[in-house]
Amino acid sequence: MHLENLTDVKVKLTPKGKGIFAGRNFCKGETVVVGRRVMILPERTNHSFQFDFDLHIELDEPARLINHSCDPNTGVRNNKFGAYDFVALVDILEGHEITWDYETTEYVSIAIPKCGCESPNCRLKTRGFKFLPVDIKKKYGPFIADYLKNPGSSTNEDFHEFVNFSGDRYSPTILQ
Numbered sequence: 001m002h003l004e005n006l007t008d009v010k011v012k013l014t015p016k017g018k019g020i021f022a023g024r025n026f027c028k029g030e031t032v033v034v035g036r037r038v039m040i041l042p043e044r045t046n047h048s049f050q051f052d053f054d055l056h057i058e059l060d061e062p063a064r065l066i067n068h069s070c071d072p073n074t075g076v077r078n079n080k081f082g083a084y085d086f087v088a089l090v091d092i093l094e095g096h097e098i099t100w101d102y103e104t105t106e107y108v109s110i111a112i113p114k115c116g117c118e119s120p121n122c123r124l125k126t127r128g129f130k131f132l133p134v135d136i137k138k139k140y141g142p143f144i145a146d147y148l149k150n151p152g153s154s155t156n157e158d159f160h161e162f163v164n165f166s167g168d169r170y171s172p173t174i175l176q
């Protein structure tokens, strides 16, 4: 874990496993956690983040421990570390759990069979950005993975390969 993050956020145990909590108040627009790429993975895992149509990466802590919510308080922004910053979408009070929406980085096959985020607008299960209703996509504005902003801008071959991937081997969990 990087030092500058230690004072800003804290790791705590939740009923869902480890989670990341605000160690101070954050204003909307502030970067809450800076993620750094530590590894490129051969395929999606429970802890991976999708960075391009054919690229799954692992981030360092605390970024990798941030739990999903269908109504998250942070959004992602590509950063210079080949990873994502988690930016406050609203004012966040000290002590509140930091969350992000899996579907803002994962294109398909991210089925969380039963979401436990408990937000009033919980989508119950998540399947990826591709399947998100337009109004939810719009809600995040620029705070989604860059590669999702221009589908097809990546190499088309990779794109089609990825779309055809069934994802059956992936048994995701929202636990961290």
Ligand SMILES: [Zn+2]
Binding pocket: 069, 070, 071, 115, 116, 117, 118, 119, 121, 122, 123, 124
């Ligand atoms: Zn949910």
